[in-house]
Amino acid sequence: MTNNLLNENYWTTRYLNKSTAWDTGEVTFPIKQYLDQLDNKEINILIPGAGNGYEVIYAFEKGFKIIHILDISFLPLKQFEEACPDFPKAQIHHQNFFEHIGQYDLILEQTFFCSLPPILRSDYVKKMIELLKPNGKLVGVLFGIDFQKEGPPFGGQMKEYRKLFSKEFEIVKLEPCINSIPPRMGTELFFSLRKIQ
Incomplete structure (x- = not known):
């Protein structure tokens, strides 16, 4: 399963079959409202696993x-x-996210983390640290529930996320998301992490 989820054909087939429940058809509220608060339009931003890129x-x-x-x-x-x-x-x-090279002030997380098997979560953290500039931020939403069926999406709990991220990041915010889109209300966590120097 891990190899399939890092395979372009797997995801292209999902798009072709319209098996894209993660695709909301528009920008989601948490990311929209976060962007609305940012005054500096010159920052370098990456959105990985962005799909149609709303x-x-x-x-x-x-x-x-x-x-x-x-x-x-x-x-x-x-x-x-x-x-x-x-x-x-x-x-x-x-490109495969794990092969990407760049330096960013901000990386936005929107349904990418949950597409990866949990075995890759430590690799995800390492790659994010590599891609972020000093004091760079990783911000977005995570699923704060465990799903009954095998993913993707893959869920998790706040406690395990705190343990995962605290090794490399300052956790500025990790809390229940209050502005999720209606279908995800009560299932998401909003987080803001700063790269530790």
């Missing part, structure tokens, strides 16, 4: 120009380019 489009239209979209599947990126034709091509990354 959060990227929203940020780009709000004036964030140094925002990068990354996905392992070409199909959602193609759809993203059609939806946002003025977006800089150099900031579109058709």
